[in-house]
Amino acid sequence: MLRAGFVGLPNVGKTTLFNAVTAQSSALIANYAFSTSKPNVGVVAVPDERLEPLAKLVKTDVIVPASVEFVDIAGLVRGSSQGEGMGNQFLHAIRETDTIVSVVRCFESDSVVHVDGAIDPRRDIETIQIELALADLATVERRRERVQKTAKGGDKAARAELAVLDQLQPVLEEFQPARSLALNDDEQAIARNYFLLTMKPTIYAANVNEADLNLSGDNAHVAAVRSVAAQEGAECVVICAQLEADLVDLSPSERMEYLESLSVKSSGVDQLIKSAYRVLGLMSFLTAGEKEARAWTIPQGSRAQEAAGAIHSDIARGFIRAEIIGYEDLLRAGSYAAARDQGLLRLEGKDYIMQEGDVVHFRFNV
Numbered sequence: 514m515l516r517a518g519f520v521g522l523p524n525v526g527k528t529t530l531f532n533a534v535t536a537q538s539s540a541l542i543a544n545y546a547f548s549t550s551k552p553n554v555g556v557v558a559v560p561d562e563r564l565e566p567l568a569k570l571v572k573t574d575v576i577v578p579a580s581v582e583f584v585d586i587a588g589l590v591r592g593s594s595q596g597e598g599m600g601n602q603f604l605h606a607i608r609e610t611d612t613i614v615s616v617v618r619c620f621e622s623d624s625v626v627h628v629d630g631a632i633d634p635r636r637d638i639e640t641i642q643i644e645l646a647l648a649d650l651a652t653v654e655r656r657r658e659r660v661q662k663t664a665k666g667g668d669k670a671a672r673a674e675l676a677v678l679d680q681l682q683p684v685l686e687e688f689q690p691a692r693s694l695a696l697n698d699d700e701q702a703i704a705r706n707y708f709l710l711t712m713k714p715t716i717y718a719a720n721v722n723e724a725d726l727n728l729s730g731d732n733a734h735v736a737a738v739r740s741v742a743a744q745e746g747a748e749c750v751v752i753c754a755q756l757e758a759d760l761v762d763l764s765p766s767e768r769m770e771y772l773e774s775l776s777v778k779s780s781g782v783d784q785l786i787k788s789a790y791r792v793l794g795l796m797s798f799l800t801a802g803e804k805e806a807r808a809w810t811i812p813q814g815s816r817a818q819e820a821a822g823a824i825h826s827d828i829a830r831g832f833i834r835a836e837i838i839g840y841e842d843l844l845r846a847g848s849y850a851a852a853r854d855q856g857l858l859r860l861e862g863k864d865y866i867m868q869e870g871d872v873v874h875f876r877f878n879v
């Protein structure tokens with residue numbers, strides 16, 4: 514399951530956003546640093562408007578969307594890389610995530626103090642970036658000490674690893690993220706072994722007041738976050754964490770009605786979840802029958818046999834064929850039987866490259 518971690522300074526709205534994303538209010542919210550001393554974890558459904566029509570078509574009441582695990586991580590401060598504040602817990606929790614959601618405060622409030630005084634998104638982002646880079650630099654330096662002696666002895670693998678470390682170290686010494694370094698596939702494979710924090714894909718969540726949500730283009734703080742994201746090639750989602758938390762108590766129709774009254778097309782939470790999918794190169798395929806209509810998460814470019822393994826290892830092991838139809842084709846046909854009569858269902862082998870929205874029935878024998 515995809516695991517995304519909310520990261521940011523204290524009092525930027527991480528826990529409020531976490532509660533909104535996970536549609537619950539059990540996490541402690543407080544106006545002081547380190548109110549989140551242990552990571553809060555919640556599993557969130559990935560919005561997928563295809564599942565309800567698909568469920569009606571196959572006449573099932575059970576819908577199972579794909580899911581994402583979100584983690585609310587303790588607020589970071591200067592010195593976290595050396596254990597300040599909740600530093601050690603913070604860094605360990607980030608290391609276990611697939612992607613980082615960097616929550617950046619872009620709202621003014623007299624009642625919610627900022628740990629560094631005035632609101633300054635660039636400074637806040639830089640603080641986080643420096644601490645993560647310092648933690649990664651320590652990792653790289655320790656690894657370098659171990660590899661150098663073996664590399665001098667002529668070991669080919671050690672020399673290749675040392676070449677990657679030689680590229681990573683100066684980037685981290687400049688407090689730049691490791692992901693900004695252009696590594697080839699072989700070098701990427703080596704670098705992944707270090708589990709570097711700054712190698713993780715990052716989404717910037719610009720947290721604004723409700724009044725600024727539809728005027729984010731005029732918000733200088735949001736512009737600063739977007740500029741940083743653009744420089745990194747990262748995604749930026751503008752979101753009002755407090756509004757999203759308030760929407761939790763409304764029905765889906767009431768929620769949409771309220772968003773429309775603000776001239777907002779979709780929930781920021783939905784945008785955030787979909788961004789996490791995009792940055793990690795994930796996609797969904799669908800299964801549908803009398804038992805359930807369900808979405809399954811796989812990496813883009815996955816083959817049919819690998820997709821079968823996402824359901825169960827036995828299906829992958831005993832894979833025979835995948836019976837596949839595009840979601841839109843199935844809906845237009847109105848039923849599997851009609852789709853079969855129209856020649857829309859096709860049989861694919863284990864090396865077929867799965868496409869977003871494929872509706873699949875796997876044939877297997879174990």
